[in-house]
Amino acid sequence: MDKLSLTGLLLAIASLVGGSILKGAGLSALWSPAAFVIVIVGTIAAILLHTPPAVFRRAFQIARWIIQPPASDRDALLAQIMEWSNIARRNGLLGLESHVEGQRDPFLRKGLQMLVDGVEPESIRHMLEIDVGGQEHADLAAAKVFEGMGIYAPTMGIIGAVLGLIAVMKNLADPSKLGHGIAAAFTATIYGIASANLLFLPMANKLKSVIHHRSGEREMIIEGLIAIAQGENPRNIESKLAGFLH
Template sequence: MDMVSLIGTILGFVVIILGTVLKGSTVAALWNPAAFVIVFFGTLAALLVQNQGKVLKHALKMMSMVYKPPRHQPGDLISRIIGWSEISRRQGLLGLEPQIEAESDSFISKGLQLLVDGGEPEAIRSVLEVDLQTREAVDLAGAKVYENAGIYSPTLGIIGAVMGLMAVMQNLADPSKLGHGIAAAFVATIYGVALANMFMLPMSARLKSLINKQSQMREILIEGLVSIAQGDNPRQIEARLQGYLP
């Protein structure tokens, strides 16, 4: 669990609630069913129009990455690659077969299988780079869903506020309803802006950062496997891969 992201999410809610109270309003004033429907379901409707179902489904699955991000340890991966290189030099490429069965990462197991099958270095690179680019494109499309939600929700908030003011204008003859009506109208704006700037846009940026790190790990793996296929010395491979480390 990434406690920093979790704390950030909780803090976002606390800031809105605490700010409302400090401004002299009440927590109950933040709840407005009509504004909720307009902003949240309106944003969802826009996303449904823009994206295919499989993209939205993948985006929902990716949300867990924000709070439970995959471990990115390039140093550990380099050590494993060096270990595979030493095994291949002692036992040949077929000695890596047990590593394939023990590997849970499908990208790594695919690369090792290509290596064991005796693929040419450039053929291995070509196949894995296509796989990398495809996975990266799919993940970025998922992250883009949250970015788009952050673009649409403030606009829906404004629409909700305008609709609320229209309702207020219809009750100008009753001054007792004006204050409450205007306050309720602007709740939609709060929903839209808060949803975008405290959650959706930061979540999109976080996912893009994780995707970039994941792609870097796969680039390290590709370079390592190609080096093993070329028969490079383990020390040469290590020196080359160390260049990926900050």
């Protein structure tokens, strides 16, 4: 679990709630069904028009990575690659065949299988890099869904505020409704700006960070498998891959 992201979400809520209370507006000032419909539903509507269905589905599949990113242990991965390197050096590449089925990661299993099958190193690199590039492209497109929501939400907040002020203008003859109406109008602006800057844009950036980290781990796997395929000395492989640990 990513404790920093969880802390950030809790602090975002606390900043809005605490700020509203400390400013004397109270919690009721933060709740407006009309503002919610205009800003949140409107933002979702805009992003649905903006995004292909497959990308939208992928976006909400990877949203959990903000709190619970994919497991990653590069030290353990390095140790695993070194074990394979030593086996290949002693028993040849076919000695790794028994390790293929035990790999839960499809990418790692595919690379190890190609290694066992005696595929040329450059062909291994080419095929695995296509997989990495394709997956990274798809995941970054999904992350940009939240970035798009962060762009649309403030504009929807302005639309909500304008609609609220229009309603206020229609009630100028009744001064008792003016204060409440103006406050309600600006609630939409809060929804738009706060959701964009405290939720959607940070989510997009966090997902991009996780995606780049995963791609870096995949690059480490590729370099390790290629080095084994080329018969490099295990100590040299360890030195080469150590750079990925930083």
